[in-house]
Amino acid sequence: MGERCVQVTVENGIANVVLNRPEKFNAINYLMFSELDKAIKRIKSDPRIRLVILSGAGGHFSSGLDVKSVMSAPMQAVKLLFKGLPGNANLAQRVSIGWQRLPVPVIAVLEGCCYGGGMQIALGADFRIACPNSKLSIMEAKWGLVPDMAGLVALRQIMPKDQAMLLSLTAKVLSGEEAKALGLVTQLSDNPMLSAQQLAEELLNTSPDAAAAIKLSINRSWTASVRSLLCRESWSQVRLLLGKNRTIAAVRQLKDPTKPYKDRQSGW
Structure with missing residues (x-):
C-alpha cells in the first residue's frame, strides 16, 4: 500500500x-x-x-x-x-x-x-x-x-x-x-x-471548553437572529460555569498559569 x-x-x-x-x-x-x-x-x-x-x-x-x-x-x-x-x-x-x-x-x-x-x-x-x-x-x-x-x-x-x-x-x-x-x-x-x-x-492558553463554546457561538450566531444568539450565549455560559475547566481557567489567571486543563467536554 x-x-x-x-x-x-x-x-x-x-x-x-x-x-x-x-x-x-x-x-x-x-x-x-x-x-x-x-x-x-x-x-x-x-x-x-x-x-x-x-x-x-x-x-x-x-x-x-x-x-x-x-x-x-x-x-x-x-x-x-x-x-x-x-x-x-x-x-x-x-x-x-x-x-x-x-x-x-x-x-x-x-x-x-x-x-x-x-x-x-x-x-x-x-x-x-x-x-x-x-x-x-x-x-x-x-x-x-x-x-x-x-x-x-x-x-x-x-x-x-x-x-x-x-x-x-x-x-x-x-x-x-x-x-x-x-x-x-x-x-x-x-x-x-x-x-x-x-x-x-x-x-492553547484558553480553556478547551471555552474555545469550543466561542467557536460554536460565532459560527452559528454570525448570521442568526438576535433571539437565537442570546439563547446560544446563555446556554453555553451555563455549561461553562458548571464545568471543571472554568475553575481551572480562574486558577491559571490568579495563582498557577501552568495548571493543565481537563479534556474538552463532549457535546460541543
Whole structure:
C-alpha cells in the first residue's frame, strides 16, 4: 500500500494534518477526500485534541481537484456529490465545512499554490496564514463550474459580496498580499508554519471548553437572529460555569498559569 494522501499526527494536543501528494502539488483525488473526511471525524471524537494545523507537503497547499483522477472513475464523482437530502453536506463539502464544525480552532498554513478545491478546504479553517508570495484562487469558473465545496459558508462572512462574486466569476489568481487585503487570509508570514505554531501556543492558553463554546457561538450566531444568539450565549455560559475547566481557567489567571486543563467536554 502506498503512502497515505493525508497524514495526521497528534502531539501536545495539536493535530497536524498534512495533504500529502507533493508530486501532484497536493491535487485532491478521491482518496484524499475520503482520508480528510476520516481525519475530521477522528479529531472531533478525540477530546484530547485541542487544535488543528492544516498544511500541504512539498511547499504547496493544494493545486485543487485532480480532475483526471476523479473523472477517470465515474463512480468516484458520484460518491463525492451524493447526499441523502439536499441540505446535507456531501463528501466534497464535508472536507471544507467539516473544519468549521469541529469544536477546536483550525489554522491553515498556505504556501505555494492554493487553487480551486484547495481554496475551498482552506476556507473551512478558522484562520489562514499565508506566504506573501503564495498564489490563491477560487478557480472553479475557469472550468465552467460553480464552487460547490461549501467554501461560500466562510467566504460570505469574511469579505463583501461584490468581492466574493468578482473573485468567483473571474477565477483571478491572487498573491498572498492581495488576498490579505481582501480578507481572504488572516495573516501573512514569511514562515507561515512557524507563525501557525506560535498562534497555536497562544490559543492553547484558553480553556478547551471555552474555545469550543466561542467557536460554536460565532459560527452559528454570525448570521442568526438576535433571539437565537442570546439563547446560544446563555446556554453555553451555563455549561461553562458548571464545568471543571472554568475553575481551572480562574486558577491559571490568579495563582498557577501552568495548571493543565481537563479534556474538552463532549457535546460541543
